[in-house]
Amino acid sequence: MDYRKLEQIKKLVVIAMFSDDALMERFVLKGGSALDLIYPHPSGRSSIDVDLSMPDDFNDAELPSVRKRINDLLVAGFQEQGYEVIDFVLEPRPLKRRVGLPALWGGYLIEFKLVRSETFRKYSADKSALRRRSEVIGGRERKTFKVDISKYEYCDGKKEVYLDDYRVYVYSPAMIVAEKLRAICQQMPEYPYNEHTKHARARDFYDIWRMLEKTPRSVGWKGAKFREIIRKAFQAKDVPLDLLARLGREEVRRRHEPDFAAVRDAIPPGAERLRSFDYYFDYVVGRVAELEALWNK
Numbered sequence: 523m524d525y526r527k528l529e530q531i532k533k534l535v536v537i538a539m540f541s542d543d544a545l546m547e548r549f550v551l552k553g554g555s556a557l558d559l560i561y562p563h564p565s566g567r568s569s570i571d572v573d574l575s576m577p578d579d580f581n582d583a584e585l586p587s588v589r590k591r592i593n594d595l596l597v598a599g600f601q602e603q604g605y606e607v608i609d610f611v612l613e614p615r616p617l618k619r620r621v622g623l624p625a626l627w628g629g630y631l632i633e634f635k636l637v638r639s640e641t642f643r644k645y646s647a648d649k650s651a652l653r654r655r656s657e658v659i660g661g662r663e664r665k666t667f668k669v670d671i672s673k674y675e676y677c678d679g680k681k682e683v684y685l686d687d688y689r690v691y692v693y694s695p696a697m698i699v700a701e702k703l704r705a706i707c708q709q710m711p712e713y714p715y716n717e718h719t720k721h722a723r724a725r726d727f728y729d730i731w732r733m734l735e736k737t738p739r740s741v742g743w744k745g746a747k748f749r750e751i752i753r754k755a756f757q758a759k760d761v762p763l764d765l766l767a768r769l770g771r772e773e774v775r776r777r778h779e780p781d782f783a784a785v786r787d788a789i790p791p792g793a794e795r796l797r798s799f800d801y802y803f804d805y806v807v808g809r810v811a812e813l814e815a816l817w818n819k
Contacts, residue, residue: 722781
């Protein structure tokens with residue numbers, strides 16, 4: 523994987539998404555892409571996709587114009603760097619909302635591929651040829667870049683930063699940790715709303731360890747402000763706080779451990795050597811026990 527090229531692509535995507543004044547006020551950068559671009563650390567893993575949150579939702583009337591605006595922004599941004607955007611789609615997630623799924627759950631998925639401008643000019647009439655010659659941006663010859671947008675999220679604690687002179691809103695370190703704890707809890711069988719899309723999240727244990735060990739003051743783990751952020755982040759997706767008490771179950775460990783190989787693959791050359799998944803799992807479980815007052819009043 524070409525980590526330098528991947529970082530450049532992610533940066534261009536984020537700048538494009540925040541270069542529109544109206545969209546900038548609705549989007550907040552989060553997750554692994556925020557760690558890579560805004561809070562980098564030598565021990566960090568590399569995230570392939572870009573993750574965004576928004577505190578509300580697009581209505582049906584504005585979605586077509588939003589789709590066109592984002593496509594135009596990406597096209598313009600990448601053309602300046604010698605690329606063309608192909609196969610752009612922006613779709614709601616989930617595509618079909620099942621009965622009982624709250625409106626607060628879900629969001630949007632953006633997908634596209636990149637082709638060098640000279641290649642695009644040569645094969646512009648042949649979509650299959652363009653797809654075959656599109657840029658590889660991840661392992662296993664992955665060519666599709668994704669932007670995940672989660673709606674109805676807690677965004678009040680966002681920070682204003684600058685990325686290559688462009689103003690960007692980003693989750694604070696405390697918000698990132700809180701959401702990653704929530705994401706782990708959302709994979710538990712007791713959380714019903716994403717029962718068909720549960721998946722292992724070993725990366726979240728590693729990222730939480732990294733934030734708490736490498737930049738502890740930025741999180742404020744034991745402070746009242748951080749605990750309020752956790753409450754609001756969990757409330758945004760109707761996740762019970764007492765699921766944190768079940769984090770240390772062996773079934774949780776077994777569920778996420780197989781995914782740790784993907785974390786190893788995402789660590790750039792020269793980064794700090796990884797420990798075992800058990801180390802990061804036990805670390806997070808031990809630190810979460812310090813928050814017992816959140817659910818055991």
